[in-house]
Amino acid sequence: MRLLVIHGPNLQLLGSRQPSVYGKTDLATINQDLKRLAAMRGVIVTIVQSNHEGEIVELIGKTKGRYDALLINPAAYTHTSIAIRDAIEAAGLLTVEVHLSNIYAREPFRQHSLIAPVCQGQISGFGPQSYRWGFEALVALWTARSAALTAAPRPTAAPGRRRPSTSRRRKR
Numbered sequence: 684m685r686l687l688v689i690h691g692p693n694l695q696l697l698g699s700r701q702p703s704v705y706g707k708t709d710l711a712t713i714n715q716d717l718k719r720l721a722a723m724r725g726v727i728v729t730i731v732q733s734n735h736e737g738e739i740v741e742l743i744g745k746t747k748g749r750y751d752a753l754l755i756n757p758a759a760y761t762h763t764s765i766a767i768r769d770a771i772e773a774a775g776l777l778t779v780e781v782h783l784s785n786i787y788a789r790e791p792f793r794q795h796s797l798i799a800p801v802c803q804g805q806i807s808g809f810g811p812q813s814y815r816w817g818f819e820a821l822v823a824l825w826t827a828r829s830a831a832l833t834a835a836p837r838p839t840a841a842p843g844r845r846r847p848s849t850s851r852r853r854k855r
């Protein structure tokens with residue numbers, strides 16, 4: 684699995700930014716942890732932090748054929764960015780949204796995500812562990828998807844010539 688991790692605005696400040704909300708772990712430590720997990724699972728990981736909405740949109744727009752999955756903490760753009768939402772929807776990657784804090788236990792303006800509806804799921808409120816579980820969720824989804832593709836039966840004859848087996852034939 685080729686994984687792109689995107690950290691949104693202000694996450695470069697982790698460790699010193701509102702430790703009572705976001706904890707004391709810095710971004711370098713979160714990234715090291717993700718790289719360690721990736722090495723264990725045979726995942727190829729690229730990690731980017733950006734404070735710019737357009738840059739994030741462009742990164743997601745260039746994922747086709749290069750990445751299989753996206754782990755994203757859109758930070759403040761979670762609550763405002765239709766552009767990032769549209770980019771994720773258009774890219775069609777397996778995507779999990781993560782947050783360090785529980786956005787549903789915070790100010791009303793943080794309690795709505797524009798991004799979550801176009802993701803496979805969201806993990807919010809577990810500090811750096813949110814990233815680990817987000818990563819594991821993507822690996823599990825990717826493994827299940829690959830297994831389903833491998834198990835899909837291959838057509839043995841031209842589609843027009845195939846007949847349903849007796850047991851599956853519909854009664855008229």
Ligand code: DQA
Binds near residue numbers: 692694
């Ligand atoms: C955040 C939550 C957002 O509301 C906030 O703007 C952030 C961080 C989190 O990880 O808890 O910058 O995404």
